[in-house]
Amino acid sequence: MSTTTFETAVSQARDLLRWRSPLRTELWAARLTAGLEPGEVGPFLRRLAADGGPESRLALAALAAVNQAAESGSDAGTPPAAADDQDRGDRPYTTAGSGMAETLPGWVRRMGRVTCEGAWYGKAGPFGEQTLAALSFRYENGKEPHLLVVGIDQVSGGLAVDALVEEVKFLDDLDLRPADPGVVAGRVLDAFELGDRIMGALVADTLPAYRPIALARALVVPDLVRPAPDDTVSRFRExxxxxxxxxxxEKLAEFLGDRPLWWSPARVTQFLTSWLPREAILTEAGIAAMPEVxxxxxxxxxxxxxxLGQVELDAPRLPALMADESLAGLGKRIAQNRRH
Structure with missing residues (x-):
């Protein structure tokens, strides 16, 4: 851990003590968490504790605030910087920051103490290759309302690829539906957990700096739903x-799975010309009805x-493709043999 890292953190913490903003301080601590390599965590925390000044104590309190929820054993995992720091156990930030907030001005104790006021979910673009999960929060004193937005990539299976914290009015620029906060927070946690399991996933460069606070916010939402369902298919009435x-x-719903908002020209083609011939056993009536469905x-x-244009291009080919037995996958062939 370089001396420059410590001195920079102390200098920035000095400014934060003047600004007296819990949100700004938490966002700073999240960026600080993201910038520490696994082997740097323990030495950095010990340096702060040894210094003992108000700036160092603020840093310890803020790091504990943004990492405490994840370190408490959530399914979303422990922050990467803390996971390998065995000399402080599996809760290095929480342990190092214990009691520090009480030694500082009262506003410091509001960090992490937020209430979720609403949730929204929907497509990030016209075809739903990415979705947005949004949660709004306010501190216990009613101040600093803010919005957490997490981008979830559907093409890659539903992993978190970007995040930001903005003013609540940022929601005005998003075309999202109101949703149950416990479900949306569950989707955020599911998305980060999936990303932790995928090596080399392509995510925005800014995501690590928001990961700690995104987890912290999602984990304080009551009545979490995990895994979080999507009710889009059940709302279809046409x-x-x-x-x-x-x-x-029923076959279309099976194909859509848990990512029903993703419906693009490429996915239309995949469904009509590849997935159905390979996987689906349909009656003649089902095949005939499929284009209109x-x-x-x-x-x-x-x-x-x-x-809609892609449907018109691909739908006429469906009867011939379904009749071509050479296109059937192994599972479909086994199922067909059992029926004879």
Whole structure:
């Protein structure tokens, strides 16, 4: 741990003591957490503790505030910088910062003490390749309202790829639906947990600096739902009145899985020309109804011209593709043999 890192942290903490902002201090501590390598955590915390000045005590209190929830054993995992710091156990920030807030001005004790006031969820773009999970918070004294927004990549399976903390009015620029806070917070935790399991996942350079505070905020939301479901399919009420439509929609829902907001031209093609011939066993009525079911779903999903146009290009090929037995996958062939 370089002397420069310590001196910079103390200098910045001195400014934070003048600003008296819990939110600004927590965001700073999250960035500080992200900048420490695993082997630097213990020496850095010991240097702060040995110094004992108000700036060092503020740093310890802030680091504990943004890391305490994750260090308490959440499924989302321990912050990477803390995970390998065995000389302080598995809760290095919490242990080092214990009691520090009580030695500082009263505003310091508000760090981490927030109430969730609302939640929203929806597509980040027209086709839903990424979704946005948003949670709004306010400190216990009613001040510094703020919005946490986490970008969740659907194409890669639902992992967190970006995050930010903004003023609540930032929500005005997002096309998101109100949602249950426990479900949205659960999605945030699910997304970070998945990202922790995937080596080399492509994420925004800014994500590590927001990870600690994103976890801290999500973990204080009451009634967390894990894994968090998506009710998009259950809200669909536009099933065509056609023989085989229900059968067709069940296959579409199976294909959509837990990422139903992702519906792009490429996914239309994958479903109609690849997944159905390879995986699905359908009656003639189901095959005949499928194009109209997919059109109805596409309208429900935003009625984007590119998506609807792709349906028109791919749907006429479906009967011939479903009849081509060479396209069937192993699971489909086994299932067909069992039926004969």
């Amino acid at each position: 099933l065509p009145d056609l023989p085989g439509a229900r059968e067709a929609f 997919v059109r109805a779903w596409s309208r429900f999903s935003g009625a984007h011209s590119a998506v």
